[in-house]
Amino acid sequence: MRRLDSTEIVLSRRQILAASAAAGAVAALPGQASAAKEGASDPSSLAFRQPEHTIADTHRVAAGHQAQVLIRWGDGVAVDAPAFDVFAQSAAAQDRQFGYNNDFVAFMPLPVGSLASEHGLLCVNHEYTNAELMFPGLTLKDKTEKLCREQVDVEIAAHGHSVIEVRKNGQSWQVVAASPFARRLSALTTEFQMSGPAAGHDRLKTKADPSGRTVIGTLNNCAGGVTPWGTVLIAEENFDTYFSGDPKKTPESVNHIRLGIKGKSRYAWSRFHDRFDIEKEPNEPNRFGWVVEFDPYDPTSVPVKRTALGRFKHEAATCVTLADGRVVVYSGDDEMFEYLYRFVSRDPIDRKNRRANVGLLDHGTLSVARFDKDGTMTWLPLVWGQGKLTAANGFASQADVLIDARRAADLVGATPMDRPEDVETNPANGRVYVMLTNNSQRKPEQVNGANPRADNRHGHVLELTPPGAGKGRIGRHDAERFRWEILFLAGQRADGATYHPATDKYGAWLSAPDNCTFDNRGRLWISTDQGSNQRKNAIPDGMYACDVDGPGRSLVKFFYGVPRDAEMCGPAFTPDNRTLFVAVQHPGEDKDSTFDRPSTRWPDFRPDLPPRPAIVAITKDDGGPVGS
Amino acid sequence: MGQPATEADGSLALWVCNRCGWVYAPAEGDPTRRIPPLTAFERLPPDWSCPSCGADRDYFFH
Ligand SMILES: [Zn+2]
Numbered sequence: 001m002r003r004l005d006s007t008e009i010v011l012s013r014r015q016i017l018a019a020s021a022a023a024g025a026v027a028a029l030p031g032q033a034s035a036a037k038e039g040a041s042d043p044s045s046l047a048f049r050q051p052e053h054t055i056a057d058t059h060r061v062a063a064g065h066q067a068q069v070l071i072r073w074g075d076g077v078a079v080d081a082p083a084f085d086v087f088a089q090s091a092a093a094q095d096r097q098f099g100y101n102n103d104f105v106a107f108m109p110l111p112v113g114s115l116a117s118e119h120g121l122l123c124v125n126h127e128y129t130n131a132e133l134m135f136p137g138l139t140l141k142d143k144t145e146k147l148c149r150e151q152v153d154v155e156i157a158a159h160g161h162s163v164i165e166v167r168k169n170g171q172s173w174q175v176v177a178a179s180p181f182a183r184r185l186s187a188l189t190t191e192f193q194m195s196g197p198a199a200g201h202d203r204l205k206t207k208a209d210p211s212g213r214t215v216i217g218t219l220n221n222c223a224g225g226v227t228p229w230g231t232v233l234i235a236e237e238n239f240d241t242y243f244s245g246d247p248k249k250t251p252e253s254v255n256h257i258r259l260g261i262k263g264k265s266r267y268a269w270s271r272f273h274d275r276f277d278i279e280k281e282p283n284e285p286n287r288f289g290w291v292v293e294f295d296p297y298d299p300t301s302v303p304v305k306r307t308a309l310g311r312f313k314h315e316a317a318t319c320v321t322l323a324d325g326r327v328v329v330y331s332g333d334d335e336m337f338e339y340l341y342r343f344v345s346r347d348p349i350d351r352k353n354r355r356a357n358v359g360l361l362d363h364g365t366l367s368v369a370r371f372d373k374d375g376t377m378t379w380l381p382l383v384w385g386q387g388k389l390t391a392a393n394g395f396a397s398q399a400d401v402l403i404d405a406r407r408a409a410d411l412v413g414a415t416p417m418d419r420p421e422d423v424e425t426n427p428a429n430g431r432v433y434v435m436l437t438n439n440s441q442r443k444p445e446q447v448n449g450a451n452p453r454a455d456n457r458h459g460h461v462l463e464l465t466p467p468g469a470g471k472g473r474i475g476r477h478d479a480e481r482f483r484w485e486i487l488f489l490a491g492q493r494a495d496g497a498t499y500h501p502a503t504d505k506y507g508a509w510l511s512a513p514d515n516c517t518f519d520n521r522g523r524l525w526i527s528t529d530q531g532s533n534q535r536k537n538a539i540p541d542g543m544y545a546c547d548v549d550g551p552g553r554s555l556v557k558f559f560y561g562v563p564r565d566a567e568m569c570g571p572a573f574t575p576d577n578r579t580l581f582v583a584v585q586h587p588g589e590d591k592d593s594t595f596d597r598p599s600t601r602w603p604d605f606r607p608d609l610p611p612r613p614a615i616v617a618i619t620k621d622d623g624g625p626v627g628s
Numbered sequence: 629m630g631q632p633a634t635e636a637d638g639s640l641a642l643w644v645c646n647r648c649g650w651v652y653a654p655a656e657g658d659p660t661r662r663i664p665p666l667t668a669f670e671r672l673p674p675d676w677s678c679p680s681c682g683a684d685r686d687y688f689f690h
Pocket of ligand 1: 645646647648649650678679680681682683
């Protein structure tokens with residue numbers, strides 16, 4: 001039943017949702033399923049009943065599940081965090097509180113190395129800020145001019161990352177108070193080290209850091225990954241948007257323009273901080289766009305930007321361990337016509353001593369993907385001195401290759417993709433799944449096998465198969481050549497979508513696949529981000545899931561919907577799959593939506609509070625695995 | 629597209645998408661939508677949207 005035809009039903013559902021939202025949880029309601037009754041003819045292994053596939057003020061989840069708001073923007077993180085007061089927010093307070101726009105989520109079991117599923121650390125990225133929703137009296141159009149220094153510093157402090165300790169009591173999750181692990185990494189105060197081949201290079205030096213090895217802050221951390229030795233990788237994505245100044249007036253103009261810095265920033269930061277003005281500090285952008293590694297189990301650990309993994313707009317950084325112990329890290333460059341990358345470490349991991357792996361990601365080979373029509377793909381190494389990556393083309397060393405990874409990838413003939421976002425390996429079958437979110441700029445003459453649609457507004461999912469991968473076999477992820485195929489093209493049938501035929505009857509369509517994860521049965525869980533197209537498409541962003549093997553392959557179902565104008569991020573299962581953590585990012589982000597008149601006030605629904613990005617813990621009423 | 633933008637009339641101003649930060653530079657136009665260089669933001673077609681995130685023109689500021 002897709003449409004409700006009774007006003008009373010609509011009203012009563014709203015009342016129930018409002019009441020349960022106020023209590024911090026929303027229960028799935030019966031009778032919302034758009035899927036038909038469970039029956040033998042549904043080939044999917046995912047048996048949950050879908051919630052209503054429409055946009056609403058609050059969130060909603062499949063029948064038989066609970067969605068509990070765990071932590072929101074402004075809630076305390078550090079032990080000394082002051083109470084949140086949205087009308088008196090300060091940078092000092094924000095620097096100790098949960099940041100804005102939560103994105104990547106990693107559940108790190110406690111104790112370290114265990115498979116604990118009821119006690120652990122949640123490591124959460126804070127990607128960016130919506131000042132017009134954080135402070136009264138601003139609009140989208142005037143905020144850059146109106147923001148004062150303190151507000152800008154609140155924004156900077158609201159970027160970065162949070163570590164919180166969480167524990168499950170019965171069906172409910174709680175943040176552990178006064179945890180020794182709790183910490184904020186912020187863009188305002190936290191010191192980061194640079195390591196690897198580009199660390200200390202002249203192009204990384206600034207007035208504040210003549211060593212080229214120490215950076216304050218991390219920016220636009222989108223998704224991330226977890227290493228086999230229990231550290232967290234967080235990926236710096238659209239760092240270009242923070243910088244103002246004319247790139248042509250700097251010695252780095254080709255580099256800055258290639259990364260999207262054109263002279264105007266959507267943020268006001270350069271008005272108060274010279275380092276965000278490239279005419280004053282032309283090398284500052286070179287210190288962002290990296291993958292950051294830090295150890296959440298050591299609250300005093302210094303986070304490190306690993307330059308060997310290259311500099312671009314990293315959506316994520318996800319790891320696979322090879323049979324010989326070396327580690328592979330996949331990463332997409334999230335922009336239209338950009339590339340898919342792979343890093344293979346030189347050395348194997350030390351499984352006995354996790355601290356011995358501290359420099360493992362500083363040595364290895366970065367490659368970029370070329371997709372050919374015959375269904376094969378080739379990894380092209382980005383190694384200084386090889387092929388065109390020489391002084392003749394402006395590369396004086398491997399540091400230049402890494403700082404200008406996009407330009408190096410252009411020269412070796414990589415395939416421009418439809419915005420590569422998350423790239424994850426399925427532990428059940430060894431295959432790698434690439435979320436290609438969309439590319440409305442691809443022209444008919446630019447299509448290729450792996451990016452087959454012009455004006456690709458809905459995106460698609462690619463499936464890569466390394467040699468030797470298959471059921472229960474991880475395969476050789478260091479191989480030069482993989483095979484590829486398209487799992488499905490997204491959108492509606494009229495857009496040329498290619499889901500399982502039974503999706504129309506038993507599932508739901510999606511648009512703009514963004515992040516993903518797998519459950520213990522190897523099923524693919526996808527979070528979506530349609531941006532402002534969410535209103536045009538009239539379907540909510542949220543969690544969708546499908547089989548990738550068996551008769552239900554690519555039969556997509558809708559599991560959880562975000563509140564109005566949010567996107568879905570960070571899906572992370574506990575090892576037992578009995579909890580799924582998700583991140584609701586930028587609820588209420590719309591061109592007419594402000595602090596004073598937001599399009600939703602999720603999750604508090606209090607007249608004095610704006611919407612707040614928050615982490616949600618989803619569990620099943622019967623205590624079983626989520627989605628089972 | 630009418631009169632080309634010029635430095636003098638100020639219409640070469642950069643416009644920024646407030647959803648994703650993408651910058652419209654009139655000097656470059658938007659080749660994939662067949663918008664020629666030196667097209668001022670004000671002269672973009674009404675249905676033009678951010679090439680990066682799909683946001684409509686109202687999201688842009690300068
Ligand atoms: Zn945009």
